[in-house]
Amino acid sequence: MFECKKALNCFNSKHAYMYRTGEKIGDDIVTWMEAICPGLTCRRDLPRPFFKGTLPDGTQIQGVLGDVAFKVTFPNNDPEGTKASFEKALEAHLAARDKA
Amino acid sequence: MAPIYLNNAATAWPKAPGLAETIARNLARIPVHPGRSGFDAPDPERDCRESLAALFKVSDPDRILLAANATHASNMALLGIDWREGDAVVTTRAEHNAILRPLYLLQKTRGIQLHFVDVEPTGRVAPESWEQALKRYRPRLAAFTHASNVTGALNDAKTLCSLAKSHGARVLVDASQSAGCTDVLPDEWQADLLVFTGHKYLLGPLGTGGLYLAPGMEIQPVLTGGTGVLSDLKEMPPDLPIRFEVGTPNSTSFEGLAHALAWSREHPVDRAHQEAQLERLVEGLKKAGARVVPWDGPHTPVLSFVLDNVPVEDVGEMLHLSFGIVCRTGLHCAPLIHEQLGFAEGTVRFSLSRFTTDEEVNRAMEAVRLIAG
Numbered sequence: 001m002f003e004c005k006k007a008l009n010c011f012n013s014k015h016a017y018m019y020r021t022g023e024k025i026g027d028d029i030v031t032w033m034e035a036i037c038p039g040l041t042c043r044r045d046l047p048r049p050f051f052k053g054t055l056p057d058g059t060q061i062q063g064v065l066g067d068v069a070f071k072v073t074f075p076n077n078d079p080e081g082t083k084a085s086f087e088k089a090l091e092a093h094l095a096a097r098d099k100a
Numbered sequence: 101m102a103p104i105y106l107n108n109a110a111t112a113w114p115k116a117p118g119l120a121e122t123i124a125r126n127l128a129r130i131p132v133h134p135g136r137s138g139f140d141a142p143d144p145e146r147d148c149r150e151s152l153a154a155l156f157k158v159s160d161p162d163r164i165l166l167a168a169n170a171t172h173a174s175n176m177a178l179l180g181i182d183w184r185e186g187d188a189v190v191t192t193r194a195e196h197n198a199i200l201r202p203l204y205l206l207q208k209t210r211g212i213q214l215h216f217v218d219v220e221p222t223g224r225v226a227p228e229s230w231e232q233a234l235k236r237y238r239p240r241l242a243a244f245t246h247a248s249n250v251t252g253a254l255n256d257a258k259t260l261c262s263l264a265k266s267h268g269a270r271v272l273v274d275a276s277q278s279a280g281c282t283d284v285l286p287d288e289w290q291a292d293l294l295v296f297t298g299h300k301y302l303l304g305p306l307g308t309g310g311l312y313l314a315p316g317m318e319i320q321p322v323l324t325g326g327t328g329v330l331s332d333l334k335e336m337p338p339d340l341p342i343r344f345e346v347g348t349p350n351s352t353s354f355e356g357l358a359h360a361l362a363w364s365r366e367h368p369v370d371r372a373h374q375e376a377q378l379e380r381l382v383e384g385l386k387k388a389g390a391r392v393v394p395w396d397g398p399h400t401p402v403l404s405f406v407l408d409n410v411p412v413e414d415v416g417e418m419l420h421l422s423f424g425i426v427c428r429t430g431l432h433c434a435p436l437i438h439e440q441l442g443f444a445e446g447t448v449r450f451s452l453s454r455f456t457t458d459e460e461v462n463r464a465m466e467a468v469r470l471i472a473g
Contacts, residue, residue, distance in 0.1 A: 009413065010430030010432075010433075010435075010446055011430075011431075043418070043422075045470065045473075046470060046471070047101075047423060048421060048423075049422075050414075050417070050421070050422050062414065063421075064418075064421035071417075
């Protein structure tokens with residue numbers, strides 16, 4: 001349903017991953033993100049809007065509308081647990097979307 | 101809109117015109133070993149060494165040891181010294197991990213003592229601080245970068261080498277960021293070891309770099325193995341450069357580098373224009389609300405900044421994904437300078453090249469202005 005790849009950067013402590021669902025990121029997935037991440041902001045003043053938000057468990061989601069992937073950074077205190085929880089929610093969203 | 105490439109301090113792009121064709125020609129040619137194929141066989145390594153010797157104004161091309169990159173070369177240099185436990189090394193907080201990590205390894209495995217000299221807010225090493233450390237620690241080796249890969253600040257290499265020599269130290273200079281930008285003159289500076297890379301401002305392909313070993317400086321080979329000639333010896337052959345060049349050489353890429361060096365010789369950088377672009381960019385970024393790492397004095401076409409209201413990594417992603425501007429964010433493999441200058445989360449780095457246009461500079465400034473809000 002989705003592909004996940006570790007996103008590396010300069011900091012050893014970061015647990016960041018790129019997610020690709022096989023479709024360009026559109027308003028539908030951002031709407032879903034807004035539902036699980038109430039504070040999500042979207043910079044629509046940029047040429048390609050940039051969205052970013054933090055889930056209640058500390059997981060951060062960010063990306064650009066129209067791109068094929070988005071980045072998720074999991075908190076250092078429970079990276080495995082929050083990753084599993086996020087992926088379960090993403091799977092449920094994609095399944096519901098496909099069913100619709 | 102066409103993408104903009106402002107990451108030339110990582111690797112130059114575009115490369116020297118004609119480089120791709122040169123590499124393609126090399127790959128299409130029947131491979132020969134120049135040392136075993138008569139007078140007229142192509143010898144890319146020799147051509148490259150001669151061009152580099154001319155660039156560095158050194159008399160013996162054979163003292164230029166070709167390597168895969170500057171990191172490979174710095175390992176050849178630093179791990180090749182016959183260290184004694186307790187030997188002191190003075191270096192700077194502006195160093196790249198290409199220098200730092202081999203030194204940390206030597207600290208752990210050979211018991212060397214490492215001492216770091218703070219840099220000025222521009223990232224430059226003050227000769228006074230350098231001399232103070234040399235006096236205090238009496239190092240066996242002093243190692244410094246000619247130019248900071250974070251701030252672009254060029255060090256006064258001649259003075260820093262001279263001070264180190266006057267205190268009895270051997271000197272290693274990392275010219276990875278400066279070769280191709282400004283004069284790199286190891287013999288004039290009295291540097292004992294100088295590492296460089298071919299794929300940055302020398303406009304060559306990836307997989308090229310090297311070490312200049314000054315006359316009188318002795319190191320041991322770190323790698324041993326086949327050399328294609330003198331195969332009946334049990335040890336590496338004694339002569340330079342073959343003593344240090346092990347395995348099948350990357351002739352394809354070195355032919356490319358030789359081409360890039362020739363092209364650059366014929367097409368010198370318009371430094372006045374580049375300087376004007378950089379000054380305009382610094383001013384534009386400041387007006388956009390960016391905090392530019394203090395930037396003055398001699399420098400390469402590199403600068404770093406942060407936006408106080410947007411995380412460094414987000415700025416980089418917005419520039420890339422939203423504006424098509426490729427730059428580098430983070431610590432740039434130089435963690436100590438960020439720590440010292442108070443940029444723990446890293447910086448956004450713009451690094452221009454001779455091919456950067458005024459329009460691209462304008463677009464970069466406008467993008468940062470929009471991101472800053």
